[in-house]
Structure formats: C-alpha cells, structure tokens
Amino acid sequence: MTNCKLCKSGNVRHLNDIEDISYKGNILAVSMEYSVCDDCQREFVSKQQILNNDARVRDAKKKADGLLTSSEIHEARITLGLTQESASLVFGGGKNAFSKYERAEVSQSVAMDKLIRICLKHSNVFNELLDNAGLPVRKDRFYEDSVIQYKKLTAANQERFKSVKSIQLMKDECYA
Numbered sequence: 001m002t003n004c005k006l007c008k009s010g011n012v013r014h015l016n017d018i019e020d021i022s023y024k025g026n027i028l029a030v031s032m033e034y035s036v037c038d039d040c041q042r043e044f045v046s047k048q049q050i051l052n053n054d055a056r057v058r059d060a061k062k063k064a065d066g067l068l069t070s071s072e073i074h075e076a077r078i079t080l081g082l083t084q085e086s087a088s089l090v091f092g093g094g095k096n097a098f099s100k101y102e103r104a105e106v107s108q109s110v111a112m113d114k115l116i117r118i119c120l121k122h123s124n125v126f127n128e129l130l131d132n133a134g135l136p137v138r139k140d141r142f143y144e145d146s147v148i149q150y151k152k153l154t155a156a157n158q159e160r161f162k163s164v165k166s167i168q169l170m171k172d173e174c175y176a
C-alpha cells in the first residue's frame with residue numbers, strides 16, 4: 001500500500017483508466033493504473049503502477065505485432081511442461097528470459113516467438129530441442145500430431161495424397 005507523498009495519508013485509492021496509445025498507425029486502448037489521495041486529492045502513479053502500466057503497454061504492442069502476449073507465453077510454457085529455467089535452456093535467450101517475458105518486462109524476438117509456436121505444433125521439433133538442452137524427451141503426445149494436422153490441409157484431402165498416406169500407414173503397421 002502506497003502512502004501519499006504529499007500529505008502522508010494512507011487514504012489512497014487505486015484506479016484504472018483506459019488510455020489510447022498510438023502505435024504504428026493504430027490506436028491501442030490500454031488500461032492504466034493510477035492513485036488518488038482522498039485527503040489532499042493528489043493524483044499520482046506509484047513505482048509499482050508504472051511497472052504494471054509498462055507491462056500492459058508492452059503486451060498491447062506485442063498483440064498488435066502478432067506476437068504471443070506474456071500470459072500466452074506462460075500458457076505455452078506450461079503446455080510444454082517446462083519450468084522457466086528449463087524453457088530458457090531449451091529456447092535460449094538467457095537464464096531469466098522466460099520470467100521476463102511472462103512479466104512482460106521484455107518482449108521476445110520474432111524468432112523466439114516462431115520457435116515457441118512451432119514447438120507447440122510439432123513434438124518432434126520440441127523433442128530435438130529438449131535433447132539438445134540435455135533434458136529428457138517427451139514420449140507422450142501432448143498435442144495433436146502430424147497425421148491429424150495433415151488431414152486438415154486442403155491438398156492432403158485430394159485422392160492422390162490420401163492413397164499415398166494410406167499406403168504409408170499400412171507399411172508402418174506391417175513393420176510395427
């Protein structure tokens with residue numbers, strides 16, 4: 001709880017206002033925190049509120065740029081079964097990279113964003129990165145794998161692709 005610096009009162013209310021931020025020709029509506037002292041009516045933004053506001057602005061910009069937001073990165077990491085530390089080992093970016101991404105303290109690079117998305121889709125890619133990082137590979141299929149993804153593609157629904165795939169599957173079964 002922050003006290004008012006002017007009158008030292010603890011009677012401080014925490015409020016939010018939507019602020020329009022201009023970014024790359026677009027207007028982003030971002031909720032910004034501030035405080036009002038009920039005794040002297042002073043309006044101010046505390047240190048923590050500045051950090052929170054910065055994080056919200058950064059997240060709004062990431063969203064506008066088509067990058068994963070801090071909470072989406074958090075979700076992706078949990079889906080992949082990684083701690084913040086192991087995520088940094090797998091994806092790089094330095095020891096504290098993921099704690100910074102998830103607090104929206106730093107934005108991930110476009111390359112990092114793409115790599116995370118690819119790992120959510122393709123277990124073989126993710127397993128290779130796990131292996132490179134010296135971590136145990138995942139044997140369970142925690143997301144839809146290539147066969148189902150493949151069916152969704154328009155080209156894959158053409159007869160000639162279908163027949164190739166069924167032959168391939170039959171072969172796999174024979175060897176199994």
Ligand SMILES: [Zn+2]
Pocket residue numbers: 004005006007008009037038039040041042
């Ligand atoms: Zn005051």
